[in-house]
Amino acid sequence: MHASFVAPLWQWEARTESWWFVSVPADVSDELADLPVPPRGFGSIRVRVTVGSTTWQTSVFPSDRERGYVLPMKKAVRTKESLTPREPVAVTLETVDL
Numbered sequence: 001m002h003a004s005f006v007a008p009l010w011q012w013e014a015r016t017e018s019w020w021f022v023s024v025p026a027d028v029s030d031e032l033a034d035l036p037v038p039p040r041g042f043g044s045i046r047v048r049v050t051v052g053s054t055t056w057q058t059s060v061f062p063s064d065r066e067r068g069y070v071l072p073m074k075k076a077v078r079t080k081e082s083l084t085p086r087e088p089v090a091v092t093l094e095t096v097d098l
Contacts, residue, residue, distance in 0.1 A: 029068030052081040
């Protein structure tokens with residue numbers, strides 16, 4: 001699966017020192033939920049992500065609060081790509097290891 005979307009960067013209230021996310025839109029989350037993937041920790045799905053000039057592998061995680069998947073945004077990416085809270089982030093996401 002391959003998808004591109006734009007969504008704001010937000011901080012998780014429970015761990016404000018380091019946990020930042022982008023919510024995966026509902027239509028993309030629905031596609032992810034329908035994939036025949038092996039069970040992984042916390043229901044995660046391995047993905048390759050590109051934001052700006054940075055590409056890395058991580059996982060997206062289901063979120064009841066967001067009613068879909070969330071993509072963690074590590075500090076190195078936020079810094080390199082000059083991402084700021086609540087500002088839109090252009091994301092390209094593709095599943096890996098399916």
